[in-house]
Amino acid sequence: MGTSTTSEPETVIATRDLTKRFRGGQLAVDRLDLTVPRGSVFGFLGPNGSGKTTTIRMLMGLIEPTSGSTALLGRPMPVEAGRVLPEVGALIEGPALYGFLSGRANLARIDAADPTSEPRTRRARVDTALKRVGLAAAATKKARAYSLGMKQRLGLAAALLKPRSLLVLDEPTNGLDPQGMREIRALIRELAADGTTIFLSSHLLDEIEQVCTHAAVMSQGRLLTQGPVADLAAGARGRLVVTTPDPGEAARVLEVHGVHGITVSGPRVTGHPPAVDPPDLADLNAALVRSGVRVRSFAIEGTSLEEAFVALTGEGFHVSD
Amino acid sequence: MSPTEPGAAAPVYDVPGPRTDPAPLRDAAARRPRGLGRGSGLLRSELRTTFLRGRTLVMLAVLAAVPVLVGVAVRFETGGDEGGAGAGPAFIAQVTHNGLFLVFTALAATLPVFLPMAVGVVAGDAIAGEAATGTLRYLLVAPAGRVRLLLVKYATTLAFCLVATLTVAGSALAVGALLFPLGKVTLLSGTTVPLVEGLLRAVAVAVAVAVSLVGVAALGLFVSTLTNSGIAAMATTVGLVITVQILNAVPQLEMIQPYLFSHYWLSFADLLRSPVEWSDLLSNVGLQGLYAAVFGSAAWARFTTRDITV
Structure with missing residues (x-):
């Protein structure tokens, strides 16, 4: 809202070879090509220290890129910051407030x-x-x-002072209790339904899965992947989980049928179905039963963003560099 | 899902005024001349934030207390050797005869340390304080504009210079009128002028003192763009103020002294001569302008290119 309807760009955030090398020589962001489509709720993922915040600061004109370019709402940044930023609401690395002012006076300022x-x-x-x-x-x-949660809410309120075309929210549910998180997620969905594009960084994968339509994954300053959340999650192969009182025999049968990486813990047998030419899971189950394995449960687990993330970055989500 | 569909806007934005469809508001806004009103909003916010802040009020209260202390001391210390006022024009000897001289005494007493220290606190905290609390990034993405924010900060610091000086002068005038007689004013050149002219000259002196602080304000603002710690910036600025005063007092450094911002500070006394001796006063204005230009440019160069990482 609040933009001229005549020339709404379809890409709200576009970076090209965006690179930031800090004075110490540390390469924080490495040739980033980020494309955020209009109307999306875009999840920006990455372990701590992967360059997410530096990227957000470059998007908002707070940090000068070493090389490469950034466009927000179709306009180059930071050259046109004065025209672009009034249409962008932002919460960057947590709220920052004037403690001696009231909540209302903070927003007015x-x-x-x-x-x-x-x-x-x-x-x-x-x-x-x-x-x-x-x-x-x-x-x-x-x-x-204010409590931490209230400060976070006040920071969000600052981003909502005007109707915005784009909201850049860095960890918006940080410091909130579960009820507050639900409220903020509902608010994000509501804003997205109004047509606001939302660029959301979070360390909570299920949060991204719940609210985002698109996502990008960063690691060590590089963009590993970006696209619709459904595609990313589908790209990850799920894990086959069988519970049975006959785990030894089950593991043998599964291995024969090409399942690899099998682990047995108690009655639980897990493994990865073959990536190429995967067998029909129903046949796999029938084969188990034919071999006398008594199957209690048989399921594919974790075709989630988390699996995708671990597969991409090769590390857990909370790992810092 | 075009957000500008009439009636499709979220009801929460339906505030009094033309809000259901954002287009009319935007057009109205575009038609409005860019005068006072919106561009100056940040300056007004900055002035309010600075002058309603507890720290500022405490500093002003301390400044206002100086003339009270001096006045009470002079009033009740009725000994004969009041002439030992030390350096600077010997206004203090005159206070008992004319309360107006307490204004000059108080300004002469606060100009070397108290006033520049207070200005150093406000100027040093201007950018660094916002950076320390993280509010700087929110002002910049609002977007305040870096040059605009810097100008607003400098303007507010200059306003503080004037308010701080007038606080000292006003307090001194009140105390002087209360404790001592007011009357015709004998100038330093020996001529006697009526009280009204004396008051006008007092106002001119206060302005001259405020102008003397312009250089410190620019220096402090520049220091403030260098660091993310408000305390460090304030301490550095105040330290520089003290260092410069020491340098200005060392005879061997005579050749650099005309370029120290405090060199012509006591020139305000020349306003109490008839006719006024303008040369040092004008040198002071020029020197302060030079400091404002040099350190203002340095602050601009630094602040407009700096990465905001806090």
């Missing part, structure tokens, strides 16, 4: 910093944003008395 925002509607917009994140009751309280 951020709004005043935007030269395109209308001062006459400021009060009303601030109150609407506070209400939207559930902070209306704490509007006059000094921000230093």
Whole structure:
């Protein structure tokens, strides 16, 4: 909302060979080509230290790229920051507040910093944003008395001061309790339904799976993959899990049928079905039964983003470099 | 799913005013001249934030207390040797005869340390303080604009220079009027002028003192763009103020002294001569302007190219 409808670009974020090498020589972001389609809820994943935050800061014009280019809403950044950023709401690396100001005064100040925002509607917009994140009751309280969750909500409210074309949310549910997380996810879905493109970084994979339509995975400054979430998850091969009182025999039969990486723990036998020419799972089950294996359960588990992520990065999600 | 579909907007944005369809608002906004109102919103916010802040009010209170202390001391220390006022124009001897001289005494007493220290705190904290709390990144993505934010910060610091000086002068005038007689003013050149002219000259002196702080303000702002710690920037600025005062007092450094920002600070006394001796006053204005230009440019060069990583 709030953009000229005539020339809405289909790609909201586009980076080309985006690279940042810090003065110490550390390569934080390495030739990144990121494409975020309009109307998507785009999950930005990666272990800590993978360059997500540096990328977000370059997108927002806070850090100058060493080389490469960035375009937001079809306009080059940071050259046209003054025209682009009023349409972009952002929560970057957690909220930052003036502790000596009330929640309402904090938002009014951020709004005043935007030269395109209308001062006459400021009060009303601030109150609407506070209400939207559930902070209306704490509007006059000094921000230093806010809990972590309330600060996070206030940071979100700052991103919602105006109708935006793009929201860049870095870990938006950080510090929130489960109920607060659900509320924020519902808010994100609501905003997405209004047509706002949402670029969301998170360390919670199920959060990305729940709300995102697209995702990108970064590791050590490089983009490993990007695309619709369904495609990414499908790309990961699931794990076959069989529970049986005859695990030894089950493992033998599965191996004969090409299942590899078999592990047995108690009554649980797991393994990966062959990638090329996979057998019909029903035949596999029938083969087990024919060999006298008493099958309690038979299932494919973990065709999830997490599997995809582990397969791509070769490491657990919470690993920092 | 075009967000600009009429009626498709989220109801939460339906605030009083033309809001259901964002287009009319935007057009109205575009038609409005860019004058006062929206561009100046950040300056007003900055002034409010600075002057309503507890720390600022405490500093102003301390500045206001200086004339009270001096006034009370002079009033009750009725000994004969009041002439030992040390360096600078000997205003203090005159205070008992005319309360207006407490204004000059108080300004002369606060200009070397208290006033530049207070300005150093405000200027040093200007950018570094925002960086330390992380609010800088939110101002910049709002987008405040780096040049605009820097100008607003400098303007607010200059406003503080003036307010701080007027606080000292105002407090001194009140205390002086309360504890001592007011009347015709005998200038340093020996001529006597009516009280009204004396008051006008006091205002001119206060402005001259405020102008003397312009260089410190620019220096502090530059230091503030160098670091992400508000405390470090404040301490550095105040340290520089003290260092420069020491350098200005070492006779062997005579050749560099005309370029130290504190060199012409006591020139405000020349406003109390008849006719006014302008040469040092103008040198002071020029020197302060030079500092503002040099360190303002340095702050601009630094702040507009800096990576904001906090």
